[in-house]
Amino acid sequence: MRAYDATPNALMWWYETGTPDVTLGLRMRLLHHERTPYQLLEIYEHPFFGRVLVLDGNLQVTQRDEFIYHEMLTHVPLLGALPKTLQEASVLIIGGGDGGTLREVLRHNWVRRVVMVEIDPVVIQRCQEFLGFHGNYQDPRVTLHITDAARYVARPEVQAQPFDAILVDSTDPVGPGEVLFTPEFIRNAYACLKPTGVFARHLCMPLFDGPILREGVARLRQVFPTVEVYQATIFTYVGAQMAFVVCTKDGHSAKKPQRLWTGRYYNPDVHRAAFALPTWWHTELIANAVATTP
Template sequence: MGQNSQPSNASFKWWRERDDEFGAALSLNAQLLHSEQSPYQLIEIYDTAPFGRVLVLDGYVQASQADEFIYHEMAIHVPLLGREHEDANILIIGGGEGGALREALKHDFVSNITMVEIDKRVVELSSAYLGVNGDYDDPRVNLIIGDAATFADEALSNNETYDLILLDLTEPVGPSAALFTQAFCEKLVKLIKKDGVIVDSDSLYLSRAPDGTPQGSFLQEVSSDGENLVSVMKRTGLLPHIEVYHTKVPLYPGADFGFFLYSHHGESYQTPVKSFTGNHYNSALHSAAFALPEWQKRWINT
């Protein structure tokens, strides 16, 4: 069933996103359009009335047609427009629905985009059902279907470096699990240019501490050993500078979504150097995204 096809003779039913004992989960009145177990993960496509089609991997919402542009615009335009770039070389790890690629292609100063996605079926099904992807046939695009850790080894052996590395990963329960580790971070650090930046992201979850004070946690992107990329970078100092900005993505749990910029240089990305207007992004929003609530600053800086 393609992007413009309509399901027939099936009722919408309440579907609940997995929560892994967090105690809160997204529920959607949805209709299953497609489900298959790839060699790597369970891929599902749902249709909803208010949000259009939704990509779900291993029980977690990845993107909806209604709001995917918010995440993808903020993930790409903030790091690309927060500093001067010429002939920018970009690496996207994951990103199988193609929205990050679409946004990166909007800038003429981007000369090359390498996208490494382990699961070919995510690319194919997202293109067929969601249709939010960039142009994989653009001459600047190099789509690689393969393991990111293996790709990193090969890129290092070829002395490849990147101005921007976007980690557009699923939760660490499937093929992404091996990427939420110090070993993989050590490879990434060698791939980023001295004046480049790595972008990571996750839902920021507000809860109440036992003493009644507000506290935060990363809702989903925590590996089985209790670490995520933020904690690895803080513990190791592999990239000593971390800058944080955030946005609101309605279909992600809690809607508050954080982005983490890791760099060698430590210069701020808060002030855009070029003007650009998207469906969500603009220059004022770019700068405002770096304003964090006090509870969040205390938690992240702890």
């Protein structure tokens, strides 16, 4: 997770390490570099992937393939778990400072209330300035809170006005994002959902981070009656195959789309196929994720 040259506009090799012996390398230019109160933020430009957001040395999104991640995080839970009869849905986005998840949520006119909670305002500002794929923060449906999401979902007044869906678009369980993987956060998020509500997030790249998937599923199973893992392939994440998880409060499945919608990546066939997982995910990671994690 380093570049040979941190001089703005210098062409350099930047690396992200998945394991000590596997590294993703991108040759690109550094456009912006600053340390926020929470993390090191860098914006690069790659000739193929376009603008690239890096936080604390970890690649977050690129302009070229961000739509895959954001569409799968958003539309699988919203279209698979929320009933077709629901006319006015409310959605809580936790994290998501690049704005891509907000953009996808706002595509659905039946979503009438969107609350986004991001701890680092600099991420929002720089992504608007450099990346440009964010949703409309001025949409009257949107309320933005710059605060700690773990504390936000613990507030009684927030739990008193529950959401239909919670989408956690966070970094990996390190740094500012670590608290968003704790049992306490999961219990509070559950309390912020309506009885038929849905919770979704990415978990990890199972090829390199299998224990994170196993522990993440185990912790969710302690709280939610139904926890379903699905996947998408995103080249610029080391390992390519990303595991997502969708959980429902009343136990119903999200595997079948309840509404028809097509994006650049997402469509009803992709939705259903995303729940077809490799055998080793089932046998080594998911089946063994018994709900005994403290």
